[in-house]
Amino acid sequence: MNLTPLKSDSFSKKARNIGKIKFLIIHYTGMQSMRASIKRLLSTKHKVSCHYLISRAGKIFQMVQDNKVAWHAGKSKWGQVENLNNNSIGIELVNKGHKFGYQKFSGRQINALIKLCIILKKKYKIKNQCILGHSDIAPLRKSDPGEKFPWFQLKKKSIGIWYSLNRKSFVSKKSSAKNLRKIFFKNLHKIGYRYFNKEKFSKTDKLIIKSFQRRFRQGKVDGKIDLECIKISAYLAKNH
Ligand SMILES: [Zn+2]
Numbered sequence: 574m575n576l577t578p579l580k581s582d583s584f585s586k587k588a589r590n591i592g593k594i595k596f597l598i599i600h601y602t603g604m605q606s607m608r609a610s611i612k613r614l615l616s617t618k619h620k621v622s623c624h625y626l627i628s629r630a631g632k633i634f635q636m637v638q639d640n641k642v643a644w645h646a647g648k649s650k651w652g653q654v655e656n657l658n659n660n661s662i663g664i665e666l667v668n669k670g671h672k673f674g675y676q677k678f679s680g681r682q683i684n685a686l687i688k689l690c691i692i693l694k695k696k697y698k699i700k701n702q703c704i705l706g707h708s709d710i711a712p713l714r715k716s717d718p719g720e721k722f723p724w725f726q727l728k729k730k731s732i733g734i735w736y737s738l739n740r741k742s743f744v745s746k747k748s749s750a751k752n753l754r755k756i757f758f759k760n761l762h763k764i765g766y767r768y769f770n771k772e773k774f775s776k777t778d779k780l781i782i783k784s785f786q787r788r789f790r791q792g793k794v795d796g797k798i799d800l801e802c803i804k805i806s807a808y809l810a811k812n813h
Contacts, residue, residue, distance in 0.1 A: 596703045602666065627689070652765040666722075668717075709765070713781075720791040721791070738808065761781065
């Protein structure tokens with residue numbers, strides 16, 4: 574694998590045991606240009622970094638060594654794990670993001686990412702359930718890598734998880750909205766999502782639903798629970 578070193582100084586200096594590496598977290602840079610992104614990732618002022626940065630042309634830069642903790646995830650949770658920086662490798666894809674004109678990820682960029690994921694998965698024995706987007710682990714703050722990120726394409730290379738709906742849904746169409754919410758959030762909790770109360774409605778529910786849709790239901794990111802969301806979440810909760 575062709576890696577170009579581009580050393581960032583924003584990382585925890587104490588080395589970690591590589592046995593601690595359990596997750597791959599995928600991001601987009603969300604800045605106007607690649608130059609601006611690199612500048613930010615190299616500046617010590619912002620205290621942000623990643624292990625790998627992938628350009629739109631498919632070039633992979635290594636910014637922090639795998640055995641060091643990079644600062645890409647921030648406050649985050651997934652399942653029983655909190656603050657995922659300690660246990661993860663962070664990969665940034667150059668993309669302007671939702672704020673500056675969200676782009677389709679380029680084929681070369683995704684191919685490079687797939688190659689990198691295959692290597693890291695094998696090297697650190699990372700499970701498919703532990704390959705996540707930033708918005709999965711910080712749904713109230715983040716929306717990257719977003720609904721244009723091709724999770725399904727990655728799944729075809731055995732990276733990450735996906736679902737199949739060739740089974741009868743157990744949900745009655747008569748279920749009340751309150752009931753649907755309960756079923757959906759129970760499924761989400763089982764999958765690993767956090768930052769919500771399974772029993773009680775909150776204004777931030779919408780952000781959680783959107784985060785789920787950006788990952789698994791990319792055609793419709795509206796923050797509303799419908800039968801499709803229920804079916805997909807039920808499949809994932811049962812099978813992963
Ligand atoms: Zn991010």
